[in-house]
Amino acid sequence: MKSPQLVLFDLDGTLIDSAAGIFSSLDHAFAQVGVALPPREVLRGWIGPPFHQSFPSVLGDDAQLVETTIAHYREHYIATGWSGHSVYPGVAEVIAGLVANGCRLAVVTTKVIVQARKIVAALPFGSAFTQVYGAEPETTHSAKAEMIAQALRDFATLPEHAAMIGDRHFDIAGARATGVRAIGVSWGFGSVEELTQAGAHALAHTPHDLARLLAMPSTVSAAAVPAAVRGP
Numbered sequence: 512m513k514s515p516q517l518v519l520f521d522l523d524g525t526l527i528d529s530a531a532g533i534f535s536s537l538d539h540a541f542a543q544v545g546v547a548l549p550p551r552e553v554l555r556g557w558i559g560p561p562f563h564q565s566f567p568s569v570l571g572d573d574a575q576l577v578e579t580t581i582a583h584y585r586e587h588y589i590a591t592g593w594s595g596h597s598v599y600p601g602v603a604e605v606i607a608g609l610v611a612n613g614c615r616l617a618v619v620t621t622k623v624i625v626q627a628r629k630i631v632a633a634l635p636f637g638s639a640f641t642q643v644y645g646a647e648p649e650t651t652h653s654a655k656a657e658m659i660a661q662a663l664r665d666f667a668t669l670p671e672h673a674a675m676i677g678d679r680h681f682d683i684a685g686a687r688a689t690g691v692r693a694i695g696v697s698w699g700f701g702s703v704e705e706l707t708q709a710g711a712h713a714l715a716h717t718p719h720d721l722a723r724l725l726a727m728p729s730t731v732s733a734a735a736v737p738a739a740v741r742g743p
Contacts, residue, residue, distance in 0.1 A: 514612050514725055515692065517668040519659060521677035522620040522627055523558050524699025526602055526634070532588065532595020533558055539592075540584035546570060558700045559679040561621055561646065585623070585648075593626055598634065599698055601718030606636040608722055615666055617642040619658045619675065619685075624648075641666075655685025663689065671729060676721065680709035692729045696721060 523529045534554060541548045546569060548554065557565040562584065566577045609616060616639050620627050624645035631637045642665060644658040659675060662668075670690035675682055678699025686693035687710050695706030697716045706714060715721035 514609070514614055515672055515674040515729065517615050517617070517662065517666050517673040518609055518725065519617050519619045519662055519673065519675045519686075519691070520640075521559075521675075521679070521682045521699075522618050522622055522630065524678035524701065525599075525676055525682075525696055526618070527596040527598055527630070528699075529596040529630075530555065530558065530700075532592040535595055536584050536588040536592035539587040540580050541569075543583040544570075544576060544580050546580075555700050559621065559681060585626075588626065593630055594633075596630065599718065603636050605718045605722045605725075606639050609725065610639050614725075615668075616640045617644065617662050617666070619644045619655060619662060619682075621646055621655070621681065655681050656688040659685050659689045659691055663691070674725060674729070676715075678706070680705050683709035683711045694721065694724055 520526055523533070534551065537548060537554060537557075549569060562581050563577065566580055570576050570580060606616065618627060618631055618640050620643070622630075622645050624643065624647060627645040628643045631640055631643050642662065644662055655675075655677075659673075663670060663673060666673075671692075674692040674694055675686035676694050676696060677683065677686075678696050679701040683693045683695055683706055685691075693710065693712050695701070695703075695709070695711035695714045697703050697706070697714060703714060713724050715724055
């Protein structure tokens with residue numbers, strides 16, 4: 512197989528640089544509850560995982576305060592923060608090439624589904640994505656593996672015929688848990704060390720690298736795919 516039949520993309524840090532909009536919404540949310548934010552280099556690590564996991568590191572174990580702060584964040588993000596992003600140079604060309612090769616594309620993100628769909632629809636290549644998978648507003652955790660498994664079912668695709676592209680260890684772990692080829696990208700919010708330790712099958716340092724890797728045969732074997740994902 513020269514290219515995967517199904518290519519799943521993370522959103523923040525993979526397709527788009529969304530730091531500006533996320534930071535502005537974080538500034539607003541924490542100002543509303545009177546708590547100082549950590550430095551920007553710390554906040555970059557908050558982009559990707561659910562805020563229910565990140566906020567307690569600053570807000571403590573006060574569950575109500577965490578929920579209130581997340582509500583302030585979402586209010587600001589829905590109003591203006593969502594548009595504070597830019598497409599990484601070269602990504603549009605990768606998407607166009609995959610479409611030309613007949614690949615089916617979807618987005619798999621921990622971002623709230625309504626927000627994710629709005630952003631993807633606004634992208635210049637948004638129509639290339641058949642489906643967007645994301646978190647429900649009331650969800651306190653977002654398991655990438657569950658969403659990847661759902662995508663495989665929806666697209667009736669075997670795991671060894673799919674690839675997951677992402678910039679954080681959650682993307683890599685989700686792909687490996689479902690037997691999907693895991694490709695990490697180093698231009699996002701994670702690090703090469705994080706992606707390598709998570710077990711990425713390959714690393715792309717530029718979109719050109721990514722296109723080359725996706726054109727190569729997969730090294731993920733059908734035997735390595737969990738039975739629960741492959742089915743009977």
